[in-house]
Amino acid sequence: MSAGMDVLAGLEDRVPRGLAEAVSAMPLVDHHVHGSLTKPLTRAEFEEAINEGSPEPIPDFMTQFDSQLGFAIRRWCAPLLGLPPHAGAGEYWEARSALAPTELNRLFLAPAGVAHWIVDTGLSASSVTTPETMARDSGATVSEILRLELLAEKVAARTASPADFAEDFRAALAAAVPGVVGFKTIAAYRCGFDVDWSTPGGRSLERAVARWTARSSTAASRTAASGTALRLQDPEIISFIVHAAAESRLPLQIHVGYGDRDLDLHRSNPMLLLPLLRQAGIRDTPVMLLHCYPYHRESGYLAQAFSNVHFDVGLGLNHVGSRSADVVGEALELAPFAKQLYSSDAYAVPELHLLGAIHWRRSMAQVLGDWVRRSEWSEADAIRVAGMIGSGNARRIYRL
Ligand SMILES: [Zn+2]
Numbered sequence: 001m002s003a004g005m006d007v008l009a010g011l012e013d014r015v016p017r018g019l020a021e022a023v024s025a026m027p028l029v030d031h032h033v034h035g036s037l038t039k040p041l042t043r044a045e046f047e048e049a050i051n052e053g054s055p056e057p058i059p060d061f062m063t064q065f066d067s068q069l070g071f072a073i074r075r076w077c078a079p080l081l082g083l084p085p086h087a088g089a090g091e092y093w094e095a096r097s098a099l100a101p102t103e104l105n106r107l108f109l110a111p112a113g114v115a116h117w118i119v120d121t122g123l124s125a126s127s128v129t130t131p132e133t134m135a136r137d138s139g140a141t142v143s144e145i146l147r148l149e150l151l152a153e154k155v156a157a158r159t160a161s162p163a164d165f166a167e168d169f170r171a172a173l174a175a176a177v178p179g180v181v182g183f184k185t186i187a188a189y190r191c192g193f194d195v196d197w198s199t200p201g202g203r204s205l206e207r208a209v210a211r212w213t214a215r216s217s218t219a220a221s222r223t224a225a226s227g228t229a230l231r232l233q234d235p236e237i238i239s240f241i242v243h244a245a246a247e248s249r250l251p252l253q254i255h256v257g258y259g260d261r262d263l264d265l266h267r268s269n270p271m272l273l274l275p276l277l278r279q280a281g282i283r284d285t286p287v288m289l290l291h292c293y294p295y296h297r298e299s300g301y302l303a304q305a306f307s308n309v310h311f312d313v314g315l316g317l318n319h320v321g322s323r324s325a326d327v328v329g330e331a332l333e334l335a336p337f338a339k340q341l342y343s344s345d346a347y348a349v350p351e352l353h354l355l356g357a358i359h360w361r362r363s364m365a366q367v368l369g370d371w372v373r374r375s376e377w378s379e380a381d382a383i384r385v386a387g388m389i390g391s392g393n394a395r396r397i398y399r400l
Pocket residue numbers: 032033034120345
């Protein structure tokens with residue numbers, strides 16, 4: 001963290017000094033994160049960006065600043081803009097608006113204390129900062145994750161016939177591998193987890209691709225400009241691309257749980273992935289369950305039950321704010337400590353890149369600090385486990 005930022009303020013009585021110093025200073029690996037928007041935002045756009053669930057404008061009767069995340073922004077980000085902690089939303093907005101997007105990135109990214117960002121570039125790539133820009137603005141190193149559905153859509157747009165899709169997709173994956181440290185699937189958004197996860201192939205896959213591309217070509221003239229004409233939602237094709245990626249043995253990130261309402265939350269419960277996780281073809285591929293809230297306890301069970309399953313509680317920590325220590329405490333129940341990672345899942349506004357790290361550091365300090373104070377854990381073990389989750393596990397799994 002940057003000098004002068006007391007990220008554990010108010011926790012002095014709860015956290016032993018050695019643990020406090022270690023947790024506030026340790027460099028993190030943020031294993032799932034996105035860029036920030038490169039254009040200046042209106043206040044309405046900013047408020048929408050700090051509401052993960054709804055794609056609609058914030059209603060007139062409220063401000064999204066009146067939320068856990070809004071309060072955290074006013075508490076922790078206001079001082080970086082030269083304002084007192086808890087400055088009002090109007091004051092915050094006025095000070096923020098005076099800075100250009102690049103200045104905001106530099107202001108908020110560096111004090112997150114992240115040494116390495118693993119960036120998912122699959123979101124509206126033209127209007128968000130690139131991994132190179134994130135590296136420059138933060139002084140950290142970067143790696144990239146490749147989004148499988150996006151790759152499949154690109155391959156389908158140029159593949160000669162449905163019979164060629166499988167081979168073309170495998171070739172595109174192989175070509176991508178040297179430049180990425182892992183893959184990600186957003187099956188949760190496209191079909192949900194309650195689908196047939198057996199390995200499809202041959203004529204059945206060919207028919208599914210033919211149905212997909214035929215349906216899409218009728219919509220192509222309307223949506224070609226947006227590039228979404230070939231939106232992949234077919235569960236059979238998604239199962240194929242997941243299995244094909246797993247063969248590379250690179251880490252496979254799976255969006256789980258909380259996200260915007262495009263997904264059916266109850267169909268993104270990771271227990272629905274059991275039929276996938278039980279397959280021999282998946283057993284030797286690191287499976288990274290992302291976010292997981294409110295299913296982080298289910299993910300903790302899966303991390304205990306399957307040696308290749310890992311998870312994080314990113315995204316949720318920013319949005320539950322002052323309750324984040326409880327979520328971190330629950331994540332530390334069943335799951336082995338070698339199976340958990342840090343992520344912010346920050347996107348769009350760089351406040352989130354910083355707040356992810358602050359919430360994680362404060363939560364770990366509180367939870368582990370309480371256990372050390374009660375003499376159930378040694379302070380040395382608490383510091384060691386924080387280091388595993390903060391960076392060590394990610395460095396091992398992604399071979400950074
Ligand atoms: Zn994400």
